[in-house]
Amino acid sequence: MNEDDQLDAAFSALAHPARRAILARLAQGTASVKALAQPFEMSLPAVSKHIRVLESAGLITRERDAQFRLCRLETKPIQKISSWTEQYRHIWDARFDMMDTLLTDMKESDQ
Template structure:
């Protein structure tokens, strides 16, 4: 799955909110449009971007066209992000170690400082 179109689609907060809603289950355009202060055609354009990016799909159910997440597309995003998550977690562990060493050095220096009698 090409990641660039997916991340470009996710750059918009309305589209991220639509994906969050679709994570709860499929929904029609009318259901997806309800919480937004934009027109139904505007929501349809957002859905088109998400579909072109491969993040959602449309199911035909008579005259209804409910949308749903494409699990494999979302999984591909998680896999890609997961490799960077592990990298950043390792960096945060190293940062915690450095800060703990700095704190220990500061505590040691304070404990060995002679008390002046003035």
């Protein structure tokens, strides 16, 4: 999988709030699939499907520890996403500054 395909897969995986929540939990340390499923109001197979999407995107890895399937966050793909988004930060900052100026001007003209 080339770098563009990896970014596409990662952004696609991050599009779902449950998958982002799973990654946030794994940022605290490894966890079993059952532990990851606990806060969600969905079936264990549904959570497992989300985990498979994250694994396919390279964002997590799974390993077997006795009877448990432990999931671990993979930081390298997250770093690639961060690097990719960082190159656009100056554009976003400039647009937010323009929006702030516009909103300030609008508030002042209403007073």
